[in-house]
Amino acid sequence: MRYRDPANRIRLQLLALVLAGAVALPLPALAELPSLGSQTGGELTATQEVEIGQRFLAQARQELTFVHDPEVVAFVRLLGNRVAAQTDFDAYPFQFYVVKDSRLNAFAVPGGHIFVHSGLIERSDSVSELAGVLAHEVAHITQRHMARQVAASKRSQASSLLLVAAAVLAGMQGHGEAATGLVAGASAYSQQEMLAYSRSHEREADRLGVKYLAGAGFNPDGLPRFLQKLQSWSQLQGRAPPPYLSTHPLTGERIADAKGRASQLDNGSNAPLGETAFARIKARVQAITADSPEKAFQELQERVRSHPEDQAARYGLAIAAGRSGRSQQALDQARALVADHPETVAYRRTLAELYLAEGQTDAAIDEIKAALERRPGNPDLREALGKTLLAQGKAEQARQTLREVTRDFPERPSGYSALANALSRLDRPVEAHRSEAEARWLQGQRTEALEQLRLAKRLARERDSAQLSQIEARIRELEP
Numbered sequence: 001m002r003y004r005d006p007a008n009r010i011r012l013q014l015l016a017l018v019l020a021g022a023v024a025l026p027l028p029a030l031a032e033l034p035s036l037g038s039q040t041g042g043e044l045t046a047t048q049e050v051e052i053g054q055r056f057l058a059q060a061r062q063e064l065t066f067v068h069d070p071e072v073v074a075f076v077r078l079l080g081n082r083v084a085a086q087t088d089f090d091a092y093p094f095q096f097y098v099v100k101d102s103r104l105n106a107f108a109v110p111g112g113h114i115f116v117h118s119g120l121i122e123r124s125d126s127v128s129e130l131a132g133v134l135a136h137e138v139a140h141i142t143q144r145h146m147a148r149q150v151a152a153s154k155r156s157q158a159s160s161l162l163l164v165a166a167a168v169l170a171g172m173q174g175h176g177e178a179a180t181g182l183v184a185g186a187s188a189y190s191q192q193e194m195l196a197y198s199r200s201h202e203r204e205a206d207r208l209g210v211k212y213l214a215g216a217g218f219n220p221d222g223l224p225r226f227l228q229k230l231q232s233w234s235q236l237q238g239r240a241p242p243p244y245l246s247t248h249p250l251t252g253e254r255i256a257d258a259k260g261r262a263s264q265l266d267n268g269s270n271a272p273l274g275e276t277a278f279a280r281i282k283a284r285v286q287a288i289t290a291d292s293p294e295k296a297f298q299e300l301q302e303r304v305r306s307h308p309e310d311q312a313a314r315y316g317l318a319i320a321a322g323r324s325g326r327s328q329q330a331l332d333q334a335r336a337l338v339a340d341h342p343e344t345v346a347y348r349r350t351l352a353e354l355y356l357a358e359g360q361t362d363a364a365i366d367e368i369k370a371a372l373e374r375r376p377g378n379p380d381l382r383e384a385l386g387k388t389l390l391a392q393g394k395a396e397q398a399r400q401t402l403r404e405v406t407r408d409f410p411e412r413p414s415g416y417s418a419l420a421n422a423l424s425r426l427d428r429p430v431e432a433h434r435s436e437a438e439a440r441w442l443q444g445q446r447t448e449a450l451e452q453l454r455l456a457k458r459l460a461r462e463r464d465s466a467q468l469s470q471i472e473a474r475i476r477e478l479e480p
């Protein structure tokens with residue numbers, strides 16, 4: 001038995017309750033899967049892991065709210081990929097996602113999918129802390145911990161993995177109250193066995209995590225520092241334990257071990273991604289994920305008042321001002337930032353967005369072009385350019401720009417949506433619906449995506465039968 005320690009047992013019992021709650025979730029993927037794992041006796045193959053990851057992702061897109069903001073997503077991906085580049089794992093590529101959720105959590109799913117909550121980003125005090133959390137998750141993947149854990153249990157591996165996935169989702173959504181068991185027939189022991197990583201897996205992920213961190217040029221102490229913070233939060237009376245702790249058991253020994261490992265490594269003074277950029281991302285996350293834009297505005301305004309030199313806070317304030325309907329203040333703040341730091345692309349892009357929202361398209365184009373000179377090819381800027389051209393009525397130019405963006409960056413839902421608008425303006429409705437379908441699909445809205453494709457199909461029959469077979473093929477791919 002791995003879980004002799006009472007604190008762990010309590011944590012795992014809590015987790016079993018969470019798992020019981022998962023029955024309330026619609027989990028069609030669960031019913032389909034068992035054939036996947038049943039033909040093999042040993043561990044899952046990489047192909048099976050990839051398939052499970054894709055099913056999990058499809059489910060997660062329905063159940064969770066993702067942050068699609070290009071700047072935030074790009075930062076987390078860059079950070080994660082820098083860390084992942086330190087591994088020699090090549091079974092499948094890593095994918096990083098940001099979930100809009102204020103609670104502290106990060107988790108990895110077989111197939112290389114790593115998720116981090118917006119709340120964890122906001123509460124990381126340095127870029128090495130966030131990189132440390134990602135590095136730990138990367139190590140769970142490279143060591144195939146979840147797959148090995150499940151292989152050690154007696155259940156069909158694939159269905160067990162999906163139970164884990166379901167539990168992760170259920171736990172994140174707080175479905176802890178339902179009484180019936182999702183895992184009919186599974187003993188409490190096997191539930192425990194499946195849900196949380198073992199202590200030895202945690203230790204291994206920490207050790208490799210600090211190694212990846214240092215190798216990538218970050219301060220390896222970021223990981224133990226974050227763990228320590230988690231521990232003090234969880235010890236605060238009356239505070240619900242962060243969801244992170246339910247799958248990543250934390251002990252004093254684990255922190256000490258990670259600290260010891262980190263102290264033997266170079267402290268990464270040449271961090272490839274600086275604290276300035278990270279502070280900016282945190283302020284942006286705060287401004288865009290706040291359920292109350294007004295509250296975010298007040299908080300950031302307070303921060304700027306007490307620290308007028310705090311660039312990141314001024315940046316967050318510009319965004320929060322825009323979101324809370326204070327367009328003039330937003331413009332003033334962003335213009336001042338661009339004047340003080342003309343080299344920072346993020347400020348110019350935000351200013352351009354604000355101009356665009358105000359209908360000042362010429363000013364928006366000027367800012368975007370100035371930023372593109374510094375960062376040619378940047379997808380955010382190219383997408384902003386496309387949208388602004390469309391706002392100026394230059395639909396064909398907009399279409400070309402946005403078509404290139406979706407071709408070069410096919411994972412961006414915003415690119416497809418903008419392209420759909422341009423196509424629609426050009427009276428090309430079949431393509432417009434197809435493009436909108438891709439945007440919906442990438443945002444996890446399968447039903448809406450299929451609806452768009454069926455509209456496209458109906459119109460194609462009337463006016464553009466050349467597209468019919470492609471549309472039908474896409475419908476077959478997306479149908480559950």
Ligand SMILES: [Zn+2]
Pocket residue numbers: 136140197201202205247248249
């Ligand atoms: Zn862990």
